[in-house]
Amino acid sequence: MTTETRRATRQLIQPDLPQFDASGLDPVLRAAIADLLLAMADDEFVVGFRDSEWTGIAPMLEEDVAFSSLAQDEIGHARLLYQLRSALTGEDPDKVAFHRQPNEYCHARLLDHPRQGWGFTIVRRWLYDTADSIRLAGLARSSFAPLAEVVAKIQREERYHLMHLNAWLERLGTRPGKPRGKVLSALKQLNPIATSVFAPLSNEQMLVDAGVLSAPMVQLAARWRSEANARLCALNLRPIPEGDPAADGRDHATPDESFVWLWNEFTSVARLEEGAEW
């Protein structure tokens, strides 16, 4: 086969890396790991497409570049996580990413709100990134080696995202008038749903017992709240309220209107011709 043909038959998301022998895994545990990977992959996928909405229209050229870069990173992470899941389930990662119905995605509902303005985007992105970093820390020593490897790599990249979002939160949050006003109203709107990143997973206790995940999501959520609130309080901003993550934080039985819009966008090319080769 020539390089050209191989390239032509390559799918947008390759199903062939990384692979490992998962046949020895208990089927229930395997399904639980697959669900964890899907939740993470969908989060990164959706946030990546949200970021890409700023390509070309960010308030300054530097942010055009930065948000396009963030988008590329997140979609890259999603791709790898879908592939890892595929090695457990045998499902084609390309199909999972692009050929599900909106109600079948399981991203955190924090990512459902439309893009809105720059202040809203910064606050939502900061809430997600701080939560994601706690979740990644909870997987860094995972007994499921392929996941621990991938997380170690992803963490090195997310460090830059967090640095960028922290700087922006401070820049907007400490500037009186309109910028701070935007941050305050975004926090008011998003704080109650921010814990959706830690919505309980199926068979979560089994993941913890097997050492795949270091602690139950409710504990990770508490850890995140205390770290995030320390930062918010330092900037004299509204803290995230107490309370366990709601059970329906990843439920999209009735998909949010703005997610359906985004889904239409990111699946538009894949839906042009069923079975088309990339």
Added chain:
Amino acid sequence: MVAPTHNVSSAAAFGRAAREAAAPRRSGALLPSLAAIPLESAVWAALHDVHDPEIPTISVVDLGVIGGVRTEEGRIRVELLPTFVGCPAINVLQDAIAERLREFADDVSVDVSFAEPWTTQRITADGRAALRAAGFAPPSTDETVECPYCRSRNTRIENIFGPTLCRAIYYCPDCRQPFEQFKEV
């Protein structure tokens, strides 16, 4: 001709054995059999001909993205360590490496691996010089970033995100040049 495959397989995906298998390894630590050593050296030499598609002055060996090479009878396996997870050059590099090595074996596989994360410390001294020659500041080793044009260290960061995932944008007030830095990961 056999198409290269892009898979990574490890016998144990789970538990202590897998954790040990995932422990950091040194470059080239995939042990060759004695008879295969001359072929393996030829493969490493050939890999110096494969360059980064975006920075043609640096080879994949000097960039540090070759995690290891294993040669057997009629078969070569190369382990590729991506600089960034979402780097679109990964597939281009897989193809270029397979293409270059096809003269040595029919069965060439270039497998992406995260067992050992690529870091900027893997860039060799030659690689750092090659980056500079192309107008990029190499990853800094201290608090400062050196201008690749006038070598001033009086530079400032403009954006931690640049035109590709692996680069940041700096400005040198001494020679009034914006430049890109290969950022530390």
